[in-house]
Every structure is written in C-alpha cells, then in structure tokens.
Amino acid sequence: MKTTGVITKMQAAYSSPIQYTLNLNDETISVNQLLEQKIAISFNHYQCLECGKEKEIFAMGCCKNCYFTSPHTGRWVVNPELSTAHLGIGERDLAVEEAIQLQLHIVYLAYTGDVKVGVTRESQIPTRWIDQGATFALPIAKTENRYEAGMIEVALKEHLADKTNWRKMLEDDFEDDLDLADFREKIKDYFPDNFKNFYSMEHEMLRLDYPYEAPEKINSFTLDKKPEFEGILRGIKGQYLSFEGGDFINVRGHEGYVIELNIS
Numbered sequence: 190m191k192t193t194g195v196i197t198k199m200q201a202a203y204s205s206p207i208q209y210t211l212n213l214n215d216e217t218i219s220v221n222q223l224l225e226q227k228i229a230i231s232f233n234h235y236q237c238l239e240c241g242k243e244k245e246i247f248a249m250g251c252c253k254n255c256y257f258t259s260p261h262t263g264r265w266v267v268n269p270e271l272s273t274a275h276l277g278i279g280e281r282d283l284a285v286e287e288a289i290q291l292q293l294h295i296v297y298l299a300y301t302g303d304v305k306v307g308v309t310r311e312s313q314i315p316t317r318w319i320d321q322g323a324t325f326a327l328p329i330a331k332t333e334n335r336y337e338a339g340m341i342e343v344a345l346k347e348h349l350a351d352k353t354n355w356r357k358m359l360e361d362d363f364e365d366d367l368d369l370a371d372f373r374e375k376i377k378d379y380f381p382d383n384f385k386n387f388y389s390m391e392h393e394m395l396r397l398d399y400p401y402e403a404p405e406k407i408n409s410f411t412l413d414k415k416p417e418f419e420g421i422l423r424g425i426k427g428q429y430l431s432f433e434g435g436d437f438i439n440v441r442g443h444e445g446y447v448i449e450l451n452i453s
Contacts, residue, residue, distance in 0.1 A: 190452045192216050195236045197250070198428055198441040201319040206400040209425050211440070213450060220430070221400055223422050229451040230438075232416035238445050250444030260285040269294070269308045269339030294338035296330035296345070296387070298369045299323035301427075302357025305350040308338040319397060320441065322358040322427025327369040327394040330380070330387040337384060344381050358427060359437065361403035369394045401426040406435040412446055 194213030199220060202208040209220040235246045239255035247253035249262050256262050260282035265272040273280060274290040293311040298304055301323050309317035311331065318326040332338040342351060349372075370393075377388050401424035409429075410418065420432035428441035 191449065192218075193233070193449045194447065195238070196440060196443045196446045196448060197238065198320065198444060199425075201316060203315050203319065203397075205398040207319055207397065207425070209400075213448075218450075220422075220425055223452060224400060224424070225421065227419065227421050227453045228432075229419040229453070230412065230417075231449040231451075232412035233447045233449060235445055236447050246445040252445075265290065265335065265339075269335045270343045272334065272336040272339060275334045275336050290335040292334070294332045294335050295328045296332070296338050296341045297326055297328045298349075298372055299327075300325040300363060300367060300369065301353040302360060302362070303350055303354060304369065304372055305353065306342055306345045307351065308335070308342050310335075315395060315397065318395070320428055321353050322355075322399070322429065323397055324361070324363050325367055325369055325394055325396055327373060328389065328392040329373045329376075330384075330389050332384075332387050337387065341380060341384050341387065344384075345376055345379055348376060348379055353427075355409070355427075355429070355439070356407055359403060359407050359429060359431070361401065361426070399426040400424055401431060404431065404435040407437060408435050409437045409439065411438070412443055412448070 192213050197212060199209045199211050211218045211220050234243055237244050237252040237255055238250035239259050244252035247256045249256060251259060251262055263280040265280060272290045274286040279286050295309055295311050295314060297307055299307055299318055299321060301321050330341055380388055420436055422430060423433050424431035429437050429439055431437055
C-alpha cells in the first residue's frame, strides 16, 4: 500500500491495548494493523495546518506566522494560568478562546516515567493521557475553566514535574503497585487556599495499556535529518512509533509534514 498526505497526530481509542489510527489523504489507516510490517516514510514538503501554505513548520503544525497569530497556539495553551477568557479578555480571538477555555477542566496526576501534574479539558480524557504515553493517570481536581486549573497546576508543579520526559516514558519502567492516590493525598495541602474547593477524590486511577514493549536502546529521529526512513514497526506508545532496532519517530512532532507512506 502506498499513500501520500500531511501528518496530523494519531487518533487513539481507549481499549486494551490502545487502538491507533492515522489519517493521510482522507484515508484512515489502522496503525495497530501495521505492527510487524515494513514501513517506508519519505518526507516531501511542509504544509501549515493553519493556513495550508507550503511553508516550513515552526511549531505545533504551524508555520512561524500562524504560530504567532493563530488563536489555537496562544500562550494559554501551554500555560493555562495565562487564560483570560473568563475575564472577557481575548489574547488573539476571544470567541475561539471562550469556546475552549470556558469549559470543565481536569487537573490530573500521570505516570510517564515519573509522576507529573497536568491540565486538560474534561472532554479530552483519556485522549490527553494516551497522547502523553501515560501508564497511569488520576484526576485530582475539576474546575469550571482553564484558568482555575492552571492556577492549581502552577502551585503543584513546585513539588511535581509538569513535563513528560519522553525517554523515560519510552523506557516503560514502572512498578505494578504504583498508586497515584497516595500522591493525591500527599499534595492536597499544596492546593492554593482559594482553589482547595476544587480538590476531588471521586475518581480512581486508570491504567493504560499500549501495543508496545521497550527496546534495549532508544534513538529518536526527525524527518528533517532523516527524510527517507524504512523499518519494521514494533510498537506504539503515546504519539511515538517504535521500529526494529530502537528507532522512534514522534508523529505529533511532525504535524504539517507531507509524506509518502509505503507499507509492504
């Protein structure tokens, strides 16, 4: 099978194991069904996901101009505490920001090689955890908007990491008896005083199972440095494809790259 299209992140469906699909050129490909098959990837050109122009990708699938002007890539995306839609103030486009920021958000703990704290919209659970390659995840607070969740995260990340160490995540090293509920109990005192009412114990820890086994070595590559790649697909975790020999590619990190995919 041969197809060409622009990369967007893999879509994931919660099951055991997680089921992944990739959309290329309006064709939906079941990535799980490609396991143990030889895959060839050829990088053709860039295509900004925002403006559609053939311009070099700067970040988040966008060219440099779109990255600094699109309402979907504002500072509040990475730093939710900078959200201002609840005040009726927009950073780039208030209507877009209100639609995203003014909905229920979850503050959570996740194990991605280390225990970390994060924020996501309630509607993005468990997709957000899958994208990060979390093995375990546990909501610890529910808020009315993104700003409130962000302020809780700011306080908690003084005591926990808030970024995923991709290499540790792919090493897949964890203890079966890890209980995030213990961490939840220990950090509840770190909630800001005026946000303690959002603390929640109503959820149980979720375990996520991936079609993946960690190889002996891990080597991540990009299509900028390796525009032609061929290998046997061995596993999938987070947004990473794992190939024989320990080669990994971050699919989401290549959003906006137009490729030719050849499966044999």
